[in-house]
Amino acid sequence: MRDVGEVALLEEISRLVPARAGVIVGPGDDAAVVARSSHPLLLTTDALVEGVHFRRPWLSGWELGRRGFHVAASDVAAMGGRVRAVLLAIAAPPTWPAAELRGVVRGVRAAAARAGGALAGGNLATARELSLTVTVLGDAPARPVLRSGARIGDDVWVTGSLGGAAFGLRLLLRARRLPAGETARRWWRRPVARLRAGEALAAAGIPTAMMDLSDGLAIDAGRLVRGSGRRVVIEAERLPLARCLAGLAPAAARRLALVGGEDYELLFTAAPRQRAALARLHAGVAFTRIGTVAAGRGLVVLDGAGRPLALPRGAGHEHFRP
Amino acid sequence: MRDVGEVALLEEISRLVPARAGVIVGPGDDAAVVARSSHPLLLTTDALVEGVHFRRPWLSGWELGRRGFHVAASDVAAMGGRVRAVLLAIAAPPTWPAAELRGVVRGVRAAAARAGGALAGGNLATARELSLTVTVLGDAPARPVLRSGARIGDDVWVTGSLGGAAFGLRLLLRARRLPAGETARRWWRRPVARLRAGEALAAAGIPTAMMDLSDGLAIDAGRLVRGSGRRVVIEAERLPLARCLAGLAPAAARRLALVGGEDYELLFTAAPRQRAALARLHAGVAFTRIGTVAAGRGLVVLDGAGRPLALPRGAGHEHFRP
Numbered sequence: 001m002r003d004v005g006e007v008a009l010l011e012e013i014s015r016l017v018p019a020r021a022g023v024i025v026g027p028g029d030d031a032a033v034v035a036r037s038s039h040p041l042l043l044t045t046d047a048l049v050e051g052v053h054f055r056r057p058w059l060s061g062w063e064l065g066r067r068g069f070h071v072a073a074s075d076v077a078a079m080g081g082r083v084r085a086v087l088l089a090i091a092a093p094p095t096w097p098a099a100e101l102r103g104v105v106r107g108v109r110a111a112a113a114r115a116g117g118a119l120a121g122g123n124l125a126t127a128r129e130l131s132l133t134v135t136v137l138g139d140a141p142a143r144p145v146l147r148s149g150a151r152i153g154d155d156v157w158v159t160g161s162l163g164g165a166a167f168g169l170r171l172l173l174r175a176r177r178l179p180a181g182e183t184a185r186r187w188w189r190r191p192v193a194r195l196r197a198g199e200a201l202a203a204a205g206i207p208t209a210m211m212d213l214s215d216g217l218a219i220d221a222g223r224l225v226r227g228s229g230r231r232v233v234i235e236a237e238r239l240p241l242a243r244c245l246a247g248l249a250p251a252a253a254r255r256l257a258l259v260g261g262e263d264y265e266l267l268f269t270a271a272p273r274q275r276a277a278l279a280r281l282h283a284g285v286a287f288t289r290i291g292t293v294a295a296g297r298g299l300v301v302l303d304g305a306g307r308p309l310a311l312p313r314g315a316g317h318e319h320f321r322p
Numbered sequence: 323m324r325d326v327g328e329v330a331l332l333e334e335i336s337r338l339v340p341a342r343a344g345v346i347v348g349p350g351d352d353a354a355v356v357a358r359s360s361h362p363l364l365l366t367t368d369a370l371v372e373g374v375h376f377r378r379p380w381l382s383g384w385e386l387g388r389r390g391f392h393v394a395a396s397d398v399a400a401m402g403g404r405v406r407a408v409l410l411a412i413a414a415p416p417t418w419p420a421a422e423l424r425g426v427v428r429g430v431r432a433a434a435a436r437a438g439g440a441l442a443g444g445n446l447a448t449a450r451e452l453s454l455t456v457t458v459l460g461d462a463p464a465r466p467v468l469r470s471g472a473r474i475g476d477d478v479w480v481t482g483s484l485g486g487a488a489f490g491l492r493l494l495l496r497a498r499r500l501p502a503g504e505t506a507r508r509w510w511r512r513p514v515a516r517l518r519a520g521e522a523l524a525a526a527g528i529p530t531a532m533m534d535l536s537d538g539l540a541i542d543a544g545r546l547v548r549g550s551g552r553r554v555v556i557e558a559e560r561l562p563l564a565r566c567l568a569g570l571a572p573a574a575a576r577r578l579a580l581v582g583g584e585d586y587e588l589l590f591t592a593a594p595r596q597r598a599a600l601a602r603l604h605a606g607v608a609f610t611r612i613g614t615v616a617a618g619r620g621l622v623v624l625d626g627a628g629r630p631l632a633l634p635r636g637a638g639h640e641h642f643r644p
Contacts, residue, residue, distance in 0.1 A: 029469050030366065030401050030534060031458075032366065033362050040346060043355075043459055044409070087365055091453060121366060123455070125369040128451050135409060137363070144355050211351075
């Protein structure tokens with residue numbers, strides 16, 4: 001950033017972020033001013049740290065910004081909310097190219113705008129390692145969908161497909177040059193917060209509990225029922241596998257779908273009587289019924305014959321280490 | 323943090339942050355849910371990065387959290403707003419002691435509560451360097467006070483006193499053992515966002531423009547009038563010097579008040595007819611008239627005889643380098 005200078009860069013970024021409906025005062029003043037809302041508010045923040053959550057060669061600035069937005073906004077989707085305003089805090093070494101910074105800002109801005117929100121402000125700090133902290137302010141639905149409402153007998157559902165991000169990450173880590181590599185890597189690079197689905201589900205009053213899948217189904221499903229005397233039972237053959245896993249052995253694909261993280265799909269529970277309503281709900285993404293909520297604790301995954309599958313101990317996504 | 327484990331630590335932090343009025347869902351779910359507001363909203367974020375904004379031996383965890391809150395909340399004060407909810411994103415090496423992390427959370431929580439707000443959520447990420455990113459959601463006053471409203475003929479005012487933080491930082495950097503050292507260092511360690519003053523000023527409709535002083539008066543005053551065809555004229559002898567500067571030569575003290583940063587006092591402009599109203603306004607802090615707004619550009623500082631003082635080129639607070 002040294003090539004441009006922080007003050008000039010901040011001014012340029014202010015121009016990159018024009019006033020939008022709902023944002024009364026954008027970047028450049030002490031704080032952003034956002035129009036009042038008749039809804040309760042959702043507030044969430046998420047960080048992407050170089051060497052922990054990404055490596056620089058894996059993503060363009062634009063993709064990094066886009067990813068930062070979707071990872072943070074996914075938490076708004078998981079409450080059934082709508083994105084209103086976004087803050088972007090960047091910490092970066094002075095040697096980081098200004099073009100990359102502009103790309104990050106544009107990536108966040110475009111993704112926020114697509115979601116109906118606006119990049120309203122942020123912060124730029126010098127640091128040794130590159131990181132993005134994205135904060136999203138959203139409107140909550142009348143009844144925000146919490147993690148804690150799953151009932152015995154509920155169905156367990158997921159949006160979209162699973163395992164694609166973990167497979168893409170694996171290819172990035174190993175720098176493998178597979179024929180389908182670029183497509184697969186994109187599954188990791190370009191997560192999509194399921195905002196439309198989350199909002200539609202909450203508006204229809206369908207989910208009893210909902211969360212987004214960041215650490216992998218095996219870990220996250222356990223969180224839905226922790227301490228509640230309930231257990232999640234998943235039928236492995238029902239798992240919707242990402243298309244990019246098609247070339248893998250079934251067991252390997254299933255493993256990625258179960259313990260691979262960063263899919264940012266929604267996991268939710270709903271009463272069986274909601275199946276018809278779910279079949280009618282159009283939210284631009286598939287809903288797949290993958291199991292049920294039963295009495296007990298933790299998570300059980302059943303194979304096609306109804307036998308419990310062994311899950312690796314501590315199964316779930318672990319961040320790669322620098 | 324390795325000594326406790328991230329999941330256990332996050333659960334403990336959730337317990338450290340009990341539900342408070344105005345926070346419907348606190349930490350532990352996907353996003354915080356904050357009660358609706360009848361005001362437009364203020365949104366701001368600020369980062370403290372180890373080696374850039376602080377060094378670890380300078381602050382306890384509690385002081386670091388407290389500082390993180392006040393630095394971010396100062397932007398809410400500068401708009402005349404009121405703090406509602408706070409998010410704390412921490413990036414820290416796994417070796418960072420869990421006790422320090424708890425201290426940071428408690429420091430933010432206590433400072434937010436004192437300001438009438440609540441720590442509502444956050445994020446914890448692994449990183450090589452320690453950093454805090456604090457986001458504050460506030461209620462805006464009916465007319466938020468922008469930076470851009472200064473008029474020719476306005477008085478220029480500051481709250482509190484200047485130069486104390488820069489002197490404290492200097493002592494910390496040089497690790498000097500002066501008799502009054504601990505008191506002086508505290509000026510840097512414990513900034514106070516002027517929330518009560520900012521809100522009272524905005525409610526009374528007094529300031530035409532307002533901002534908080536983070537980079538030093540010489541830089542920040544220039545920002546109030548940049549591109550506006552106006553100039554800030556400051557009378558050096560009127561500057562309210564921090565008590566801890568009493569032992570310094572007058573020129574050295576004045577220099578710290580002008581170009582030392584991180585005081586987090588409010589700088590504002592107001593019509594001269596507001597002087598009586600300001601004298602009557604009780605906001606727990608002194609208001610000092612330090613100059614006027616004139617036609618021209620930039621900043622002029624006059625000595626006791628009305629002669630312009632030379633300001634160091636590029637004068638203003640520069641972050642120390644690791």
